[in-house]
Amino acid sequence: MRYFVHGFFILFILFGWTKLVLNKAGGDSKKAGQEQVEKTRDDGDEPLMGEAEVQQEGEEVFNGMLMAFLTAGYIGMVFVIYALPVLAHKFTHAVYDSGEMVERDVMHDARALYAQGDYEGAVDAYRAAAKADPNNRMPWVEIAKIQRENFEDPDLAIETLRDVLEKYAWSERDAAFFLFRLAEIYDHDKEDRSSAAAILQQVVAQFPETRHSANARHRLHEWGFG
Numbered sequence: 001m002r003y004f005v006h007g008f009f010i011l012f013i014l015f016g017w018t019k020l021v022l023n024k025a026g027g028d029s030k031k032a033g034q035e036q037v038e039k040t041r042d043d044g045d046e047p048l049m050g051e052a053e054v055q056q057e058g059e060e061v062f063n064g065m066l067m068a069f070l071t072a073g074y075i076g077m078v079f080v081i082y083a084l085p086v087l088a089h090k091f092t093h094a095v096y097d098s099g100e101m102v103e104r105d106v107m108h109d110a111r112a113l114y115a116q117g118d119y120e121g122a123v124d125a126y127r128a129a130a131k132a133d134p135n136n137r138m139p140w141v142e143i144a145k146i147q148r149e150n151f152e153d154p155d156l157a158i159e160t161l162r163d164v165l166e167k168y169a170w171s172e173r174d175a176a177f178f179l180f181r182l183a184e185i186y187d188h189d190k191e192d193r194s195s196a197a198a199i200l201q202q203v204v205a206q207f208p209e210t211r212h213s214a215n216a217r218h219r220l221h222e223w224g225f226g
Contacts, residue, residue, distance in 0.1 A: 013067070013071055017067055106129040106132045106133050106139075107125075107129045107138065107139060107142070109128075110122050110125035110129055110142065113125055114142075119151065122142075123143050123146055126142050127139070137174045137177060137178070140161070140164045141177075143160055144157040144160045144161050148185060154189035154190055157185055158182060158186070161178050161185075162182070164178065165178050172212070173212075175206070175207075176207055179199050179200075180200075180212075180215075180216075182196075183196040183197075183199040183203075183219075186199065193223060196223075197220055200219055200220050201225075
């Protein structure tokens, strides 16, 4: 549809300019002929322009201004719709990341598969995402979530989280996040608060004097474990 609209505007503008040029050429030829006739007059006076000629010249000026306005308007519209977003996009990259390509979201395919209900495929895609971005905890978090909620297998989710905690070196924040998630699964899904409390005590011992330790102590106090 948009191509039809653009084609219509382009043809309309071309037709208008063509007609204007042809009318101008015809008017110039007619005027030249009249001037040639007037030269044969003996009195040598400059002939006055008739009312028809004045009207014709006024119409030519108006049509020229109208076509210039329409042409400039169309060019401006095309610039705003197509060129300006591209320039703004390039400018944004130049300012924020020096024109470097934005890294593609490695979890895009996994999210798409999950949205389609293909949970097995989503798990495989999340594993590929984790391999592509080893420092990103989110693929493993999503895998454990699928195993827990969609496969209804909290034991498998626990196994996944414990496995990644042992195999990979995580930052303090990520390691604490995994431990809190494990405690949540033990307490909520397995109804094993003792095991959940043991994991929180591990957080206290592993990350003393941190907000992770403080959060773990608070939860243990709520549960009645000191």
